[in-house]
Amino acid sequence: MTRSLRILYIALFLGLLLALGIWSLTAFGNFNRTEQMTLLNGKWAKAVETHYDDEFPIKRLGTNIWAALDFKVFNEGRPGVILGKDQWLYTDEEFDPVANSEQIEAENFALIRGVRDQLKQHGVQLVMAIVPAKARLYPEHIGAQTPASLHADLYQQFHAQAQQAGIVAPDLLAPLQQAKQQGQVFLRTDTHWTPMGAEVVAQNLSKTIAAQMPLNGTPQQYQTAAVKTEPYKGDLTTFLPLDPLFSNLLPKPDDLQQRATTVVNSSADSSSDAGDAALFANNDIPVALVGTSYSANPHWNFLGALQQSLKSDVVNYAEDGHGPILPMLKYLQTDAFKNSPPQVLIWEFPERYLPMKNDLSEFDPKWVANLKKSSDTNNQNLAVGQSN
Incomplete structure (x- = not known):
């Protein structure tokens, strides 16, 4: 290499570094500093580093290229997603084996029985909505990778365990399988059900509740209307980091029809309102x-x-991103439950969470142990009663 070529090579290299450095400074255009971020406590420097790392153009470029290679060459995404056929995506939680799954299932179901007992002590009727896996409802779109044997009969086993424990848990698999002939009950690119799938489940739960534990009070009329239909990128597309360079490779967004439910104003007179108040006085x-x-x-x-479907108000204590068990344990410790327990509590519980480990470190270990212990004691008493 001649001296001129070396100088040219060095100049091009330095020019490239300078261009990339200037380009990367654009990442600070949308950086927001809060009052808690100061130089003295180090939070400002950490926030700048994190923001720069997330927005660094070369990192994004490398991520996009690597994700595109995985997607097109190996038909894979990042851990968290399983690529099916026909642009369908599934969560790998419905496919992967789980170490010590039998022990985890036993521990989780002991907690479920303990919750049942806690609710019963407060006069609350538990109704479990065991949500079938998306892979179970739409196996025709699964690709080469099939669910581990753990998941083969998980829904049926879970449902049978609930019945044996005396927990009201209507079968939701058959109604959803039937409903999918009329429309989509789970989103193609998302973990969750569609509003239609949610409505099917709600209707079946209300039939069970009306038949076995009619609600107190005068029914309240609600109406649901379609708001709008918009393209919706499901949560599973986040495991395909192809934006912005290879957005065209991403599965087509779902068409999500938004729905809104409002209470119908009653024309009943004040005496009727007084009667309703009396009916609900105890609950x-x-x-x-x-x-x-x-x-x-x-x-x-x-x-x-x-x-x-229930023609009743429903207070929602569900949480996003914490699974079904943690929100329930939190609810049992609230003043709302202790002071104003509901007549019926619906516990929505996707089947895939039964063999999943829960971090219960935020709860008192003795309280959690007593929950499990109370269910064991009740089972022993039940066995003794049956033997007599």
Whole structure:
């Protein structure tokens, strides 16, 4: 290499570094500093570093290229997603094996029985909405990778365990399988059900509740209307980091029809209102709902579908991103539950969470142990009673 070529090579290299450096400074255009971020406590420097790392153009370029290679060459995404056929995506939680799954299932179901007992002590009737896996409802779109044997009969086993424990848990698999002939009950690119799927579940839960534990009070009329239909990029597309360079490779967004449920104003006179107040005097909250993002996220309108089907107000204690068990344990410790327990509590519980480990470190270990122990004691008493 001649001296001139070396100088040219060095100049091009330095020019490239300078261009990339200037380009990367654009990342600070949308950086927002809060009052808590100061130089002295180090939070400002950490926030700048994190923001720069997330927005660094070369990192994004490398991420996009690598994701595109995985997607097109190996038909894979990042851990968290399983690529199916026909642009369908599935969560890998419905496919992967789980270490010590039998022990985890036993521990989680002991907590479920303990919750049942806690609710019973407060006069609350538990109704479990065991949500079938998306892979179970739409196996025709699964690609080469199939669910591990753990998931083969998980829904049926979970449902049978609930029945054996005396927990009201209507079968939701058959109604959803039937409903999918008329429309989509789960989103193609998302973990969750569609508003139609949520409505099917709500209707079946309300039939069970009406037959076995009619709600107190005068029915309240609700109406649901379609708001708008918009393209919706499901949560599973986040495991395909192809934006912005290879956005064209992403599965086509779902068409999500938003729904809204509102109460119908009653023309009843004041004497009727007084009668309603008397009926609800001993039980101000007819129905409570605890669960996951299937219940918490307003996109699916599960709360509204329940209100319309039950013809009753429903108080929602579901949480997004914490699974079904943690929100329930939190609810049991609230003043709302202790002071104003509902007549019926609906616990929305996706089947895939039964063999999943929960971090219960935020709860008193003795309290959690007593929950499990109370269920064991009740089972022993039940066995003794049956033997006699």
